[in-house]
Amino acid sequence: xxxxxxxxxxxxVSLGERATINCKSSQSVLASSNNKNYLAWYQQKPGQPPxxxxxxxxxxxxxxxxxxxxxxxxxxxxxxxxxxxxxxxAVYYCQQYYSTLYTFGQGTKLEIK
Amino acid sequence: EVQLVESGGGLVQPGGSLRxxxxxxxxxxxxxxxNWVRQAPGKGLEWLxxxxxxxxxxxxxxxxxxxxxxxxxxxxxxLYLQINSLRAEDTAVYFCVREGDSGSFSVSWGQGTxxxxxx
Numbered sequence: 001x002x003x004x005x006x007x008x009x010x011x012x013v014s015l016g017e018r019a020t021i022n023c024k025s026s027q028s029v030l031a032s033s034n035n036k037n038y039l040a041w042y043q044q045k046p047g048q049p050p051x052x053x054x055x056x057x058x059x060x061x062x063x064x065x066x067x068x069x070x071x072x073x074x075x076x077x078x079x080x081x082x083x084x085x086x087x088x089x090a091v092y093y094c095q096q097y098y099s100t101l102y103t104f105g106q107g108t109k110l111e112i113k
Numbered sequence: 114e115v116q117l118v119e120s121g122g123g124l125v126q127p128g129g130s131l132r133x134x135x136x137x138x139x140x141x142x143x144x145x146x147x148n149w150v151r152q153a154p155g156k157g158l159e160w161l162x163x164x165x166x167x168x169x170x171x172x173x174x175x176x177x178x179x180x181x182x183x184x185x186x187x188x189x190x191x192l193y194l195q196i197n198s199l200r201a202e203d204t205a206v207y208f209c210v211r212e213g214d215s216g217s218f219s220v221s222w223g224q225g226t227x228x229x230x231x232x
Binding site for chain 1: 148150157158159160163172174175208213216217218219220222223224225
């Protein structure tokens with residue numbers, strides 16, 4: 001089974017500063033057939049369902065602000081918010097969809113310092 | 114606009130059963146794989162089950178295999194989750210989720226339905 005481990009569990013960043021969240025998979029999610037990483041990032045605000053931010057590790061979903069970016073390959077991935085805005089306060093999850101038994105990371109809570 | 118509306122949640126006693134439903138609209142339902150994901154109060158997301166567009170492929174998380182049954186009715190644009198032998202740890206919000214056009218990431222989420230297991 002794929003185990004997704006996020007770090008840190010919580011993070012406090014000042015407005016306008018960079019926020020970085022890491023996600024490590026217990027197995028590679030890079031497919032040799034198409035050279036794609038089967039890794040997505042979601043944002044969940046209180047009382048709301050999750051929202052897709054990034055897929056294929058680095059492709060931004062339509063309508064997602066360009067301050068959000070994803071990077072990494074194989075087993076190590078990063079979600080970066082280049083300039084934190086107040087509306088970015090949320091819990092962020094990574095998810096692998098390489099295996100049909102999809103798994104999520106435990107979540108990273110992002111707050112304003 | 115894609116809409117996913119879950120229903121069927123509620124308070125149920127341990128050992129009981131529930132059938133959750135998800136009404137889909139705004140897209141060609143039969144063309145998309147669907148999933149159920151749950152979230153216990155104050156906890157993270159847990160993927161539960163997958164069903165292909167035709168219903169021919171089904172997968173479950175080990176934690177629910179044997180107790181949960183996913184199904185779909187493409188004529189009714191509906192997704193279902195039958196949950197048996199409910200336990201306190203099944204208390205959660207259950208989300209219906211649609212996959213993307215180009216991959217199995219979760220593009221669209223319903224608002225969820227709350228299942229509470231308690232005596």
